[in-house]
Structure formats: structure tokens, C-alpha cells
Amino acid sequence: MSLAQLTLHDAADKLHKREFTAVELTESVYERIAEIEPRVRAYLTLAHDSALQDAERADERLKKNASGGALLGIPVAIKDNFLTKGLRTTCASKILGDFIPSYDATVISKIRSAGAVIIGKTNLDEFAMGSSAENSAFFPTRSPWNIERIPGGSSGGSAAAVAADECTAALGTDTGGSIRQPAACCGVVGLKPTYGRVSRYGIIAFASSMDQVGPMTKDVRDCALLLEAIAGHDPADSTSVNSPVPRYSEMLAGDIKQIRIGVPKEYFVSGVAAEVRDAVRKAINELEKQGAVIEEISLPYTEYAVAIYYIVATAEASSNLARYDGMRYGYRANARDLLDIYMLSRAAGFGAEVKRRIMLGTYVLSAGYYDAYYLKAQKVRSLIKQDFDVAFEHCDLIATPTAPTTAFQLGEKMQDPLQMYLSDVCTISVNLAGLPAVSLPCGFDKDGMPIGMQLIGKHFDEVTILRVAHHYEQSTPWHTQKPKLRD
Amino acid sequence: MKLTTEQLREVALLARLRLSPEEESPLTMELDAILRYMDKLNQLNTDHVEPFKHAISLNPLREDRVTNRPDTESLLANAPDRDGTFFKVPKIIE
Numbered sequence A: 001m002s003l004a005q006l007t008l009h010d011a012a013d014k015l016h017k018r019e020f021t022a023v024e025l026t027e028s029v030y031e032r033i034a035e036i037e038p039r040v041r042a043y044l045t046l047a048h049d050s051a052l053q054d055a056e057r058a059d060e061r062l063k064k065n066a067s068g069g070a071l072l073g074i075p076v077a078i079k080d081n082f083l084t085k086g087l088r089t090t091c092a093s094k095i096l097g098d099f100i101p102s103y104d105a106t107v108i109s110k111i112r113s114a115g116a117v118i119i120g121k122t123n124l125d126e127f128a129m130g131s132s133a134e135n136s137a138f139f140p141t142r143s144p145w146n147i148e149r150i151p152g153g154s155s156g157g158s159a160a161a162v163a164a165d166e167c168t169a170a171l172g173t174d175t176g177g178s179i180r181q182p183a184a185c186c187g188v189v190g191l192k193p194t195y196g197r198v199s200r201y202g203i204i205a206f207a208s209s210m211d212q213v214g215p216m217t218k219d220v221r222d223c224a225l226l227l228e229a230i231a232g233h234d235p236a237d238s239t240s241v242n243s244p245v246p247r248y249s250e251m252l253a254g255d256i257k258q259i260r261i262g263v264p265k266e267y268f269v270s271g272v273a274a275e276v277r278d279a280v281r282k283a284i285n286e287l288e289k290q291g292a293v294i295e296e297i298s299l300p301y302t303e304y305a306v307a308i309y310y311i312v313a314t315a316e317a318s319s320n321l322a323r324y325d326g327m328r329y330g331y332r333a334n335a336r337d338l339l340d341i342y343m344l345s346r347a348a349g350f351g352a353e354v355k356r357r358i359m360l361g362t363y364v365l366s367a368g369y370y371d372a373y374y375l376k377a378q379k380v381r382s383l384i385k386q387d388f389d390v391a392f393e394h395c396d397l398i399a400t401p402t403a404p405t406t407a408f409q410l411g412e413k414m415q416d417p418l419q420m421y422l423s424d425v426c427t428i429s430v431n432l433a434g435l436p437a438v439s440l441p442c443g444f445d446k447d448g449m450p451i452g453m454q455l456i457g458k459h460f461d462e463v464t465i466l467r468v469a470h471h472y473e474q475s476t477p478w479h480t481q482k483p484k485l486r487d
Numbered sequence B: 001m002k003l004t005t006e007q008l009r010e011v012a013l014l015a016r017l018r019l020s021p022e023e024e025s026p027l028t029m030e031l032d033a034i035l036r037y038m039d040k041l042n043q044l045n046t047d048h049v050e051p052f053k054h055a056i057s058l059n060p061l062r063e064d065r066v067t068n069r070p071d072t073e074s075l076l077a078n079a080p081d082r083d084g085t086f087f088k089v090p091k092i093i094e
Helices: A008-016 A022-040 A048-064 A106-113 A156-163 A180-186 A220-230 A274-289 A300-323 A338-349 A352-365 A370-394 A417-424 A428-433 A462-474 B005-014 B021-043 B072-076
Strands: A043-046 A075-079 A117-122 A169-173 A189-192 A213-217 A260-264 A293-297 A397-401 A437-444 A450-457
Touching: A008 A022, A008 A048, A008 A220, A022 A043, A022 A048, A022 A075, A022 A117, A043 A156, A048 A117, A075 A156, A106 A117, A106 A220, A117 A156, A156 A169, A156 A180, A156 A213, A169 A220, A180 A189, A180 A437, A180 A450, A189 A220, A189 A462, A213 A220, A220 A437, A220 A462, A260 A274, A260 A370, A274 A293, A274 A397, A274 A437, A274 A450, A274 A462, A300 A352, A300 A370, A300 A417, A300 A428, A300 B021, A352 A370, A352 B005, A352 B021, A370 A397, A370 A428, A370 B021, A397 A462, A417 B021, A437 A462, A450 A462, B005 B021
Parallel strands: A075 A117, A075 A169, A260 A293, A260 A397
Antiparallel strands: A043 A117, A169 A213, A189 A213, A189 A437, A397 A450, A437 A450
16 A cells, blocks of 8 residues: 555554655655546646655654644645645636745645645636536546546545545635535545635635635545644634634544434435435435434425525626736736726636626626625525524434536536536535535445535534544445546 | 627626627527526515525624735736836826
């Protein structure tokens, strides 16, 4: 077994026991990258030189102090919408094609001071807008399970990198499912924390009322460890919450007897593939066997979530992306007139899906349409949140499929934006309501593609969903399966 | 049709996006289909529903104090065009 295959917690144990060095671990990851990256293409930018310096510094710290934190010397991949000082950050867009940030996102500062080794920046759908990583302006990433399939999106590069052992753990962002859906597609664990749990400072903004940073990892314990490292209040993000960060990794143990799990019937309808429904039902039965109390529930407004999301998210995006005007940074078209510079820079710099969403967002906010679309959507969004409030009066968590299907073929949904939007149907409500949710592997379909189960928690109750996820993982083999990546 | 080509051009101007003639017709059709899908929200009566404000209630008020140091050089490092310590932009006022 190569060092690159280790989980974060195993690697951390062995680094602290000095079984190998951080430099050796980092080199093992780059060997793996050299071997399979031409087929998977998870990374937009590799930072080999600075990563080795990070690893050397980590080894110095490990020598001096045998009780460093869990991230000390751990190779981490970063989605390319986190600002990384001195390291090219593109958001998979031509408009930021050669952008070098002058500062680190808060979560990047946090993991750097914890001693993490930053391996590189991973591919995504341009500005995190998409569900397949095909909207990258540079190239699509492919699933390590089958390179004809998508890795999911938008954090498709981070998910593929974790699944293919091209890093030990990764960070992603999730606005409508962009951590959980690719995690499900690639057979890894992905957590979207409660809105406000993790700082968004230095994350390239897409839809600010829903964007959230989270871990993508090889197992649930890794997920808890990485969440611990990135969570917490940040004065630079006024939406981050000032409440203590639990020691998630120390709260995984314990049985799940009498934990009440709600199973919403709206997530087990014909739009969700039968194989996915069956696998998630089986997983829920397994939790019942272990003592959880299962209750069928209803979240009646679920069917409106996609419509609400693509109004609210595009409205916020049209405003957030107004900053790309070719004046202070980013691509500037060659023209003399100011309006022409704006219009031509944005026309050349943004890809088709980003333009589509800016147009949609501008339309739903424009005079005469604001009430009919934006205000209406924000009202129905209240009803979505109310659905969850009611459910959580008698449930501790809610279990659903993470995605309606397993990973589809590259190109399959590129000609039909609405069909692509519907791949987010199981994840979007969680962002609209600001809740935490984790996706974890719960089986494979007949083609050998991974299936994910989503556990949705109450606000700030990451502890319960991680504990139940960990419990399930301990009794099932799914997370130990590795993609074969044959030629 | 919920969206005409005329409206598409108006929105594109508001969004500061120059659309090519080849982009206009497919984009009009795609946006029209998406807007028609969104009409399903009108099945719901929301007369007495408050619009969503925040997922969690916060009190983010703080003192308005500068905490970051000015760093002209790094802020200008990504400028498409500059003149000394200024961003260089086209003439805005005639």
C-alpha cells in the first residue's frame, strides 16, 4: 500500500510515530499524481515546490514536538475558488486565468498554520456553477471510477483527487450541493457545514447567502478532523458565528440507540433512480438495526427547491460577479470605450453557463420582475426552512439520497441546462435552509459507480450527523473500496 | 414566450455582457425554458408568508475600524494596466 492511500488520521498517527516523514508522504502523493493525473485531470495548478517546503517545515515541527495537530504534514488539495497567496487562483474561469492572490482565505491560513501541505488547486465548474465539473474553462475532470463519467460538481476536482489518492484530504465549497454531490459520485465523504460555521473570507463569492466551505475526505473521522481545523468565528466574515467549535473527532463514538431519523418520502420518488433509492433504503435499515428509530416524514415543499435556488443563487451571482469588470484585476478586453471594455471583457472572460446565470439573475432582479421571481422565491424559501423546522421537532436528523443518480456520462447533460440543474434536487434545500449535511458512500450501482447517502442535521448539529455517519461507516465496507483506474 | 430577443438584449446590457448574434437565439430559448419551469412557484399562495431573511440570526455589528494595512503593490499586482501607484482605466468623463 502506498502512503498516498492512507486516510488523514492514519497518516497523522504514523507521521507522529515517525514511521515516515511528511516529505515522503508528499512525494508519494506526487508520484500518484504523475501516474494517473493525465487520465483524471483533477488539478488546475500543482504546487510541487512550495508543497515540499511546507512538508520540510512540517517535518521540523514533527521532530521538535511529537504532539502536533492532526493536519501537521498532511497533503491537502484545495478547490480553485479559495484564495491562496502567491498561488494562481482561477475559479476555472478565463477571466481570472492568471490571477495571483495577494492574501490567503481564512481557512487557508488556518490549515497552513496547522502545518498542512498544499498540493495544488483542483478543477471545478467555472465559478462553482455546475454539477459535473464540465463547465471548467480549461478542461473537464473525469471520475476515477470510470473516465467516461463525470466526477460530479462543482467540487469535482477535489472529489476525484480524494477518490484517486491524489491527496490525503481536500477542501471544497457547497452552494447547492457542490461538496456532497461530487462526494457521492466519487465514493468519498463530503460535509457542508451549517451556514456560518466556517469563514467564507477569501472564498470567491458565488451566492453569498448559501456558499459554505467544507471537507472532502476518505472517511468520516477525517471529515471530523478537517472540520475541526477550519471551523470557527472569523472577524473578517460577518456571517461567521461566534460559538465554540466542538471536538468533532472525539465525539464520533457512542451508540446511536434512540436517535430519531426522519426519512422524507419526497426524496424517494420516481425521479430518483431505483438503484439509488434501494441502496439508501438498505443503509437506513442498517441504521435501524443498530438501534436508530426510523420515521417516515414529509417535506412537502421539496419540489419547489430547484426553482427557488436558481432564482436566488443566480440573483446573488449576478451581483457578486459584477466585480469582474476588467479594471483592477482579471481579463481586460482591448477596446477604447468604457462600456465596450466592460461588455467585451465579460463576454470573452465568462463561459456559457456563467453568462446564462448572470443573465437569469439580472432578469429576476430587474424592474418589473423582482416581485414575480426574486421576492416570490424568498417567500417559498421560508416555507422550505419551515418544512425542516417542523421535521426537526421530532427528528434528530434526516436521511436521503445525495443525488438522484450515480455519475452520468461526460456530455450527457451539457445541452440541457435544466436537466443539469435537476441533478441538485436532493442537496439544494439544505443550502436554502442553511443546514449542515454530510454525504457518505452507501453502495454501488450495477456499473460499479458509487452511491451516496445524505444525512441532514439541525443547525450547528454537525456532531450528530457525523456520529451517525461514523457508526454506519464502521459497519459497512463501502469507504474502503478504491477505484481501479485501469488503462 | 416569457422572454423575447428584445428583452434578452436589454438584460444583457444591464449585465454588461456583449452577446454575439449566434448566442442570442439559443440563450433566449434556454432562459425561456428555465423561466417557465420557475412558474411552478406560482402554484403556491404566499400572500401571508414572510420572505426569507437569514438562515441563522446574528448580530454582526462591530466598530468600524480599519484593521488591514494598505499594501498598494500587492493590490496593483493583478492590474490589467497601471500607471505608478494607480489603476489605469479609460477616460470616463467626457
